[in-house]
Amino acid sequence: MDQNASVNDLIVHRGKEYTCGIDVTLAVVGGKWKASILWHLAQETMRFSELQRQFSETTRKMLTQQLRELEADGLVHRKIYPQVPPKVEYSLTDKGRSIYPVLDMMCEWAKEHLQDEISG
């Protein structure tokens, strides 16, 4: 293969190739509940049941799935307390925290440029 065409941008993530970093970031935080999950975990470590309450519109299955993917991507840490009944805490890793400014910027952009659509 060729050696120094070597990619300004080619990134492999979870077996898929991306030519643009944006798409990778979207793959990581673009899931249906991921951004909100990260947003909440940025405030505080939460137990699974707390997340369930926060995201009462979704199912355990989806919540678990999104958390597992975030964990696999190294954004979320899952701490299991070996006790009965089980206790599991979710928190952000450094990598997870590092994406906060991006999320914040997305939030600000929405507020600024979609403000006309704010109900009131």
Next chain:
Amino acid sequence: MDQNASVNDLIVHRGKEYTCGIDVTLAVVGGKWKASILWHLAQETMRFSELQRQFSETTRKMLTQQLRELEADGLVHRKIYPQVPPKVEYSLTDKGRSIYPVLDMMCEWAKEHLQDEISG
């Protein structure tokens, strides 16, 4: 209506309510090809056929659909030249350009924090 509980964040977009700006932004740019389309259009105005070449992996249908949604969201301008054969040019609106820094940040985050996954 209620006075100053008034929403830190409640935004209505395309008939859906969002409690978080992030999700609205994702609704706008999170579509399968939208971010890349915006990215390319930020460089230059492009005709439909040029976009087709750039996004040869997708179909006319999807490309059209994504462009229509971006247009409806006011990020992309569609200029039709009334001639035969037809000529249509797509470009960014001010609003479309305003999201560039966000996309750029997403790109940078991916490069910094997923660098270990860069193939080489």
Next chain:
DNA sequence: CTGTATCCCGGGGGATACTG
């Protein structure tokens, strides 16, 4: 409490053909 396993439905999105 914190999950998995299973079933099942709707819609996103591809392939293809048609049109102004």
Next chain:
DNA sequence: CAGTATCCCCCGGGATACAG
């Protein structure tokens, strides 16, 4: 050239039940 229209398949994700 720049699209629609149609068909159809796949799988994301909801509901529900079971499990350690």
